[in-house]
Amino acid sequence: MGNRLLGLVFVLLVVTGCGKTVQGIAQPDPSAVRTSGSTAPTTGSTVEGPVPLAQLEGTWTGTYVCAQGETALTLTIERAVNSAARTVFAFGPTPGNPAVPQGSFDMDTRYVDRTLNFTQRSWIQRPDNYLMIDLIADAVAVNSISGKVSKAAGCTTFTVTKARV
Structure with a gap:
């Protein structure tokens, strides 16, 4: 009788979740993300962000800051x-x-978890002693993009605005 009662209590606790509400945000299982034939990151999910990627097509100008100082971008x-x-x-x-x-x-540009990521691919014109960098845009609008320079010591931020046609 004691084992049956213990088993019943266990089932009730599992089914009811101990009566507690758990707060949080559902996150995708990184192992379930498929990027066949892509060089995209394998964690997170690819989704659209605040401005659809199709609307970002065009030329954007501004600056970024790294060890060499403010640099045209x-x-x-x-x-x-x-x-x-x-x-x-x-x-x-x-x-x-x-x-x-x-x-x-060259870079690949895509939204990952609603953040716009610019990921380095290959050099077109490489000056001596320069390395490629990645960009993570945390502010994306139809006429401006800004964020952080990542994977590079001494680098901080970037900002660009869309060239008017």
Whole structure:
């Protein structure tokens, strides 16, 4: 009788969840995300963000800050295909920092967990002693994108605005 009662109490606790409400946000299982043939991160989910990726196509200009100081930045975002867009990251001197060389590299751009990620791929024009960087945009609007420079020591932020056509 004692084991039956204990078993019944256990079943009731499991079914009712001990009467507690658990607060939180549902997160996708990272192992369930599929990125066949893609170089996208394997964690998180690819979803649209506050501005659909298709609306971000075009040329964006601004600056970013790394060890060399403020640097001119042009992001050219191409038409999105399968939730990702090719982007060319081009950099160079600013009036206040004329010694920065010009360079450029390809990136993959996609939303991951509603955050716009620009992930380095390959060099187009590499100046000596420069490394590719990634960008994580935490503020995305139809006419401006800003956020953090990641995976690079001495780098902080970037901001760009869309060129008017």
